[in-house]
Amino acid sequence: ETGVTQSPTHLIKTRGQQVTLRCSSQSGHNTVSWYQQALGQGPQFIFQYYREEENGRGNFPPRFSGLQFPNYSSELNVNALELDDSALYLCASSPRLAGQETQYFGPGTRLLVL
């Protein structure tokens, strides 16, 4: 186990709704990244938070937003849900912001948008 937890494990929403996903990073890790993994594809980088500030963003629209809290836990918010947002959402934490650091993934949240 990596010590990274995510909630909820599964979620069903309808198009146009909003969703908030949560992630608790491993103890001592101050960097959290979020990824979207569609069925049959590799994870795609959404954004990263380091010490409560966004530190890099992938090719996702502004309706994907996030927060990191002082205890380094994080939220991913998605507004105006679309059918294509159905995916596994993964968060990953790392002990510090450095190129060589590996990231440790949580079990993910499966989102289904109907």
Add this chain to the structure above:
Amino acid sequence: RKEVEQDPGPFNVPEGATVAFNCTYSNSASQSFFWYRQDCRKEPKLLMSVYSSGNEDGRFTAQLNRASQYISLLIRDSKLSDSATYLCVVSNNAGNMLTFGGGTRLMVKP
């Protein structure tokens, strides 16, 4: 062209076989390289980091060729438990973004 490309497979091999996966990446400024393993409906888990000098961990050997922008993974003496999807992963030069290939699916059969 995708930033990280892998053959999706599946690779179907018998137990005890040797199997090799290849991966190419397009960003020459990429800094770090990894292989992750992902079991069905589970999260990716780090298998090994990849270094230019090549590195080995038991039955697994990884190699990086920066000039050709090519990464490989060799699995010797395949076990049933090696059945999974193997993800080639590249970190950008800022170290804040992992780019994943689409994964190569391996099925090891008795």
